Amino acid sequence: MANILFFAHDPGGANAVKPIIEALKKDNYDFKVFGAGAALNILPDIVKFDGNTDELINNIQPDFVITGTSAACMTEKELRKSAKNSGIKTMSILDHWVNYGVRFTKYSTSDLDLYEKDRNFEYLPDYIIVMDEYAKEQMAKEGIPADIIYPFGNPHFASVKQDFKTINSEQLRYDLLENKEKLVVWGSEPYIEDYGHGMELEALKDVAELMPENWQLVIKPHPREKSDKFDEFKNVKIIRDKNSREVIKAADIVMSMTSMFLIEAIIAEKPTLSYQKGETDRNKFILTKMNALPFISDKIELKNLLNKPFEKTKFEIKFDAKEKIIKFIEEKLCQN
Numbered sequence: 153m154a155n156i157l158f159f160a161h162d163p164g165g166a167n168a169v170k171p172i173i174e175a176l177k178k179d180n181y182d183f184k185v186f187g188a189g190a191a192l193n194i195l196p197d198i199v200k201f202d203g204n205t206d207e208l209i210n211n212i213q214p215d216f217v218i219t220g221t222s223a224a225c226m227t228e229k230e231l232r233k234s235a236k237n238s239g240i241k242t243m244s245i246l247d248h249w250v251n252y253g254v255r256f257t258k259y260s261t262s263d264l265d266l267y268e269k270d271r272n273f274e275y276l277p278d279y280i281i282v283m284d285e286y287a288k289e290q291m292a293k294e295g296i297p298a299d300i301i302y303p304f305g306n307p308h309f310a311s312v313k314q315d316f317k318t319i320n321s322e323q324l325r326y327d328l329l330e331n332k333e334k335l336v337v338w339g340s341e342p343y344i345e346d347y348g349h350g351m352e353l354e355a356l357k358d359v360a361e362l363m364p365e366n367w368q369l370v371i372k373p374h375p376r377e378k379s380d381k382f383d384e385f386k387n388v389k390i391i392r393d394k395n396s397r398e399v400i401k402a403a404d405i406v407m408s409m410t411s412m413f414l415i416e417a418i419i420a421e422k423p424t425l426s427y428q429k430g431e432t433d434r435n436k437f438i439l440t441k442m443n444a445l446p447f448i449s450d451k452i453e454l455k456n457l458l459n460k461p462f463e464k465t466k467f468e469i470k471f472d473a474k475e476k477i478i479k480f481i482e483e484k485l486c487q488n
Contacts, residue, residue, distance in 0.1 A: 154485045156183040157214035161228050164247035164412060165220015165377050171307040171474045184212055190375040202227050205234040217242045221255040229275035241484055242277035247306055248412050249287055249438035251273035253294035262345045271295050277415035281477060305473030313471060316420045332368040337403040339413025342376040355400035355409055357452045359386055362458055372399045412438040423462035427454050
């Protein structure tokens with residue numbers, strides 16, 4: 153039986169590889185899971201690792217390596233290089249329609265200006281799995297070879313869909329509402345932490361100010377956001393001890409800027425809103441580029457929209473990614 157090594161760091165990457173790990177476990181594959189950061193709280197049987205990746209490859213001697221696509225975690229990037237240098241096939245799974253190329257360079261999201269001047273993709277895997285044809289096109293435009301990009305989808309989406317069928321958030325909803333009529337959940341994003349600047353707090357201030365008295369606003373922070381980031385929001389609830397699906401299931405309305413949180417909300421068929429305060433380009437976020445959600449960038453637009461009925465979101469999501477990826481892995485292993 154083939155020996156597969158997994159590694160992830162970011163929550164998005166960990167969620168993307170988790171269904172593959174679970175599927176291979178059921179098929180009795182031999183595998184090892186390593187990681188760091190938020191992935192340590194997401195992936196099963198994970199071992200923390202931030203050491204020498206050449207030594208890890210030599211010790212494990214995997215037949216195949218599968219990673220997430222963190223822009224910041226150099227261990228994840230170096231692992232792909234170490235595997236390729238040893239003649240081991242590598243695959244990485246993209247989790248979101250953003251930062252397509254920088255994930256495979258020496259730069260992080262805080263160095264996008266340097267990346268634009270030096271697009272040297274020295275940490276490419278043999279295969280990259282992306283969400284759809286649009287993601288493939290955008291990634292290829294940034295200079296990554298199109299023939300290594302496969303638009304199979306993100307396997308996390310099917311897991312989210314299944315979770316929403318079984319999650320019971322009635323008690324959570326009751327506890328959060330506190331006798332108010334509507335529960336609004338804001339999925340926050342670590343723009344400041346990742347890029348050194350961002351409008352997430354200013355956007356949240358507008359949302360909090362515009363909340364009707366009988367609506368309850370709840371903030372769901374991203375795992376990378378600092379614990380004191382929302383200290384100024386005195387009358388807003390902050391919930392960290394529940395996963396995103398539980399909180400989304402409890403909500404009447406789900407809001408964020410450009411977070412994967414909104415994709416999950418669409419899967420849950422919740423009224424969903426993207427408020428990109430100060431943004432001038434609707435094409436930067438997949439849901440507003442595709443007109444799946446209205447492009448709202450100022451407070452007046454936000455106020456007007458909150459006073460109208462929400463339209464059903466139309467956005468095509470693939471739910472068969474796991475099966476396609478497993479078949480692909482098995483085909484590549486047979487070629488070894």
